[in-house]
Amino acid sequence: MNFEFQNPTRILFGAGVLxxxxxxxxxxxxxxxxxxxxxxxxxxxxxxxxxxxxxxxGVSYVECTGIEPNPRISSVVRGADIARKEGCDMVIALGGxxxxxxxxxxxxAALYDGDPxxxxxxxxxxVHVPTQALPVITVPTLAATGSEANCGAVITNxxxxxxxxxxxxxxxxxxAVVDPELTVSVPVDQTAYGVCxxxxxxxxxxxxxxxxxxxxxRFAEGVILTALEWGPKAVADGNDLEARTQIQWAALVxxxxxxxxxxxxxxxxxxxxxxxxAYHDITHAAGLSIINPAWMRFAAKAEPAKFVQFAERVxxxxxxxxxxxxxxxxxxxxxxTFLRSIGCPTRFSELGIGDELFETYAKDTVAIMNxxxxxxxxxxxxxxxxxxxxxxxxx
Amino acid sequence: MNFEFQNPTRILFGAGVLxxxxxxxxxxxxxxxxxxxxxxxxxxxxxxxxxxxxxxxGVSYVECTGIEPNPRISSVVRGADIARKEGCDMVIALGGxxxxxxxxxxxxAALYDGDPxxxxxxxxxxVHVPTQALPVITVPTLAATGSEANCGAVITNxxxxxxxxxxxxxxxxxxAVVDPELTVSVPVDQTAYGVCxxxxxxxxxxxxxxxxxxxxxRFAEGVILTALEWGPKAVADGNDLEARTQIQWAALVxxxxxxxxxxxxxxxxxxxxxxxxAYHDITHAAGLSIINPAWMRFAAKAEPAKFVQFAERVxxxxxxxxxxxxxxxxxxxxxxTFLRSIGCPTRFSELGIGDELFETYAKDTVAIMNxxxxxxxxxxxxxxxxxxxxxxxxx
Numbered sequence: 001m002n003f004e005f006q007n008p009t010r011i012l013f014g015a016g017v018l019x020x021x022x023x024x025x026x027x028x029x030x031x032x033x034x035x036x037x038x039x040x041x042x043x044x045x046x047x048x049x050x051x052x053x054x055x056x057x058g059v060s061y062v063e064c065t066g067i068e069p070n071p072r073i074s075s076v077v078r079g080a081d082i083a084r085k086e087g088c089d090m091v092i093a094l095g096g097x098x099x100x101x102x103x104x105x106x107x108x109a110a111l112y113d114g115d116p117x118x119x120x121x122x123x124x125x126x127v128h129v130p131t132q133a134l135p136v137i138t139v140p141t142l143a144a145t146g147s148e149a150n151c152g153a154v155i156t157n158x159x160x161x162x163x164x165x166x167x168x169x170x171x172x173x174x175x176a177v178v179d180p181e182l183t184v185s186v187p188v189d190q191t192a193y194g195v196c197x198x199x200x201x202x203x204x205x206x207x208x209x210x211x212x213x214x215x216x217x218r219f220a221e222g223v224i225l226t227a228l229e230w231g232p233k234a235v236a237d238g239n240d241l242e243a244r245t246q247i248q249w250a251a252l253v254x255x256x257x258x259x260x261x262x263x264x265x266x267x268x269x270x271x272x273x274x275x276x277x278a279y280h281d282i283t284h285a286a287g288l289s290i291i292n293p294a295w296m297r298f299a300a301k302a303e304p305a306k307f308v309q310f311a312e313r314v315x316x317x318x319x320x321x322x323x324x325x326x327x328x329x330x331x332x333x334x335x336x337t338f339l340r341s342i343g344c345p346t347r348f349s350e351l352g353i354g355d356e357l358f359e360t361y362a363k364d365t366v367a368i369m370n371x372x373x374x375x376x377x378x379x380x381x382x383x384x385x386x387x388x389x390x391x392x393x394x395x
Numbered sequence: 396m397n398f399e400f401q402n403p404t405r406i407l408f409g410a411g412v413l414x415x416x417x418x419x420x421x422x423x424x425x426x427x428x429x430x431x432x433x434x435x436x437x438x439x440x441x442x443x444x445x446x447x448x449x450x451x452x453g454v455s456y457v458e459c460t461g462i463e464p465n466p467r468i469s470s471v472v473r474g475a476d477i478a479r480k481e482g483c484d485m486v487i488a489l490g491g492x493x494x495x496x497x498x499x500x501x502x503x504a505a506l507y508d509g510d511p512x513x514x515x516x517x518x519x520x521x522v523h524v525p526t527q528a529l530p531v532i533t534v535p536t537l538a539a540t541g542s543e544a545n546c547g548a549v550i551t552n553x554x555x556x557x558x559x560x561x562x563x564x565x566x567x568x569x570x571a572v573v574d575p576e577l578t579v580s581v582p583v584d585q586t587a588y589g590v591c592x593x594x595x596x597x598x599x600x601x602x603x604x605x606x607x608x609x610x611x612x613r614f615a616e617g618v619i620l621t622a623l624e625w626g627p628k629a630v631a632d633g634n635d636l637e638a639r640t641q642i643q644w645a646a647l648v649x650x651x652x653x654x655x656x657x658x659x660x661x662x663x664x665x666x667x668x669x670x671x672x673a674y675h676d677i678t679h680a681a682g683l684s685i686i687n688p689a690w691m692r693f694a695a696k697a698e699p700a701k702f703v704q705f706a707e708r709v710x711x712x713x714x715x716x717x718x719x720x721x722x723x724x725x726x727x728x729x730x731x732t733f734l735r736s737i738g739c740p741t742r743f744s745e746l747g748i749g750d751e752l753f754e755t756y757a758k759d760t761v762a763i764m765n766x767x768x769x770x771x772x773x774x775x776x777x778x779x780x781x782x783x784x785x786x787x788x789x790x
Contacts, residue, residue: 001408001409001640001644002408002409002410002411002412003408003409004405004406004407004408005405005406005408006403006404006405006406007402008401008403009401010399010400010401011399011400011401012399013396013397013398013399013400013657014396014397014398015397016397017397212637214621214624214625214641215617215618215621215641215644215645215648218613218614218616218617218618218620218621219613219614219617221613221617222610222613222614222616222617223610223613225613226609226610226613229609230609242607245396246609246610249396249610249657250610253610253653258648258653262408262644
């Protein structure tokens with residue numbers, strides 16, 4: 001364990017904190033770029049309440065609407081242009097993970113003269129790692145990505161069909177205004193996907209890390225157990241504010257850095273999913289739900305111990321030994337059963353996706369990131385054939 | 396759950412990171428007040444290595460030595476005077492919890508014209524909450540208090556025999572340089588006390604919180620389970636760097652805010668212990684080790700459920716019901732047995748402390764903090780008689 005950690009984001013959390021958006025924004029200037037998605041925030045009245053809070057604090061705004069799921073680099077360019085032309089002091093993201101991710105990159109692009117795509121990891125490099133950005137304030141309307149309080153973003157280049165990421169300290173939001181009331185209207189399927197998303201955020205570092213971080217293991221298990229307990233309640237009754245609150249908090253915590261700090265983990269399931277959703281525009285977490293159990297079975301066969309720990313601590317199974325593959329696989333089965341129980345897909349066929357592009361996804365994945373030997377960093381590292389076999393197992 | 400959270404401290408963690416002290420300090424100026432305790436850092440060579448790193452970065456220093464265990468306000472005044480006279484740009488704490496706590500208050504006192512004691516909670520108020528401080532860099536040489544990465548400090552007024560605290564965002568260290576190698580030379584008893592200290596930091600919010608923070612419960616249990624696993628290894632073999640590393644990280648995490656955030660927890664065991672160690676100058680965690688099990692039995696009888704959860708999740712017991720007091724008390728017995736197994740005292744008599752001042756401690760405790768009805772905030776709130784009965788049970 002040798003690492004550096006700093007997460008400076010100020011978190012305002014709790015039912016009703018949306019009313020404090022203006023107060024938070026007022027510390028960063030007088031004019032905001034207000035970024036939103038497809039319009040649900042306007043239909044639900046959240047937009048009006050946000051604007052009211054901004055107005056009361058003397059903060060004006062210009063809009064950047066229509067950020068799509070799997071946000072595109074063209075939307076980033078459009079948002080940054082508005083921010084520059086209008087002289088915005090800050091960027092406020094009012095929406096889900098796509099809106100927040102786009103907003104972070106817009107905030108950096110507004111202060112960068114080059115092509116914003118330079119900032120996104122592709123061709124195994126960052127052409128430009130952003131070192132400055134307009135202040136960003138996030139207001140998540142969905143419990144899922146944890147983007148509200150971390151420095152990462154995932155953007156799709158629709159011309160090249162590359163979906164990839166950027167992580168840079170300059171992208172930490174200044175403030176995350178996290179109000180679980182805003183998630184009460186989230187539909188059942190998106191609620192379930194959010195639960196899957198947050199679990200997958202911790203399973204990646206848990207299974208692909210250095211293996212020398214026992215406290216982080218406990219934290220990851222704590223996040224998963226909390227999601228297993230409260231996720232089904234939020235799915236069963238969207239108006240259960242207590243369940244919404246616990247899932248919102250778990251989603252933030254899953255990727256705020258407290259769980260994966262120092263693990264040196266890889267994110268193979270995310271990397272593979274990104275290439276799939278670059279082609280199919282599926283919800284990110286639906287792809288994760290399909291790929292993760294298949295990947296887990298592949299990885300458990302190579303090195304069962306961590307999956308045995310998962311089976312015992314998360315699902316209460318009893319292993320015969322520390323390397324009991326049967327127990328490991330039973331735990332994975334129970335995890336997949338849980339995903340299905342809340343309505344997440346676990347096979348590509350459920351989304352109408354066939355095997356035609358499996359090799360393309362795999363090749364695209366290592367084109368974004370590989371270990372120098374043509375393999376995707378993971379535990380164990382994955383060849384193109386390994387990835388194809390995982391995709392096939394999830395067909 | 397309705398709360399605000401921000402911890403801006405930059406954490407450099409890992410064996411060998413002491414060599415980066417100069418690099419970290421160089422960002423905050425050219426001259427440091429270097430605060431140390433009784434001299435062990437000089438005997439062990441840590442001081443020389445720290446100074447070497449500072450010199451290489453062009454940072455000079457003046458010393459403030461001799462910060463005592465249970466640091467005194469007179470030492471704070473002395474340190475602040477040196478910092479002002481010498482025009483120090485920053486304060487570097489090289490030592491354990493006492494040195495770090497004193498350094499934070501020195502850093503604030505150097506920029507405050509009034510009496511530094513104004514900043515410490517007493518007589519049920521803060522005369523002055525610090526809003527500014529010189530930059531602080533912490534270099535813990537002991538895994539215990541977590542003071543390296545939070546905004547709290549505990550100071551004793553030796554004239555009035557009051558030991559109390561300050562918590563203020565201005566006191567967050569800028570950087571925590573956390574090098575587990577520095578703790579390899581910590582003696583067995585102090586190692587054990589550190590383990591007890593970090594556990595008690597999470598049990599307080601766990602047992603005295605709002606009860607609506609299931610993820611924080613999981614995190615608290617994770618910290619305790621990690622301490623139960625690795626603490627005995629660090630006690631058994633001080634040179635076990637892996638065990639030292641895990642305990643150092645657990646100690647930081649226990650009080651960095653990630654575990655108790657949003658719990659709205661009270662800290663009755665700490666409050667009671669402070670008044671005891673104000674009179675007897677015992678190691679803080681030795682006092683905690685004595686008072687905590689006795690307090691737990693008192694609180695479990697009033698409301699067993701959380702103690703049942705503790706018994707089941709931490710010690711693997713099986714309760715007959717959610718309010719099974721027998722199970723709750725068995726869990727507390729096992730916890731006390733653990734403390735004894737690593738060499739911590741669990742009775743006042745082991746430290747030569749009798750019952751003469753029990754009522755004085757209790758009255759002093761509510762003089763520092765009470766709920767407006769003469770009771771110490773806790774779950775349940777504690778009258779003077781309640782506190783005396785807990786002290787007696789620990790005699």
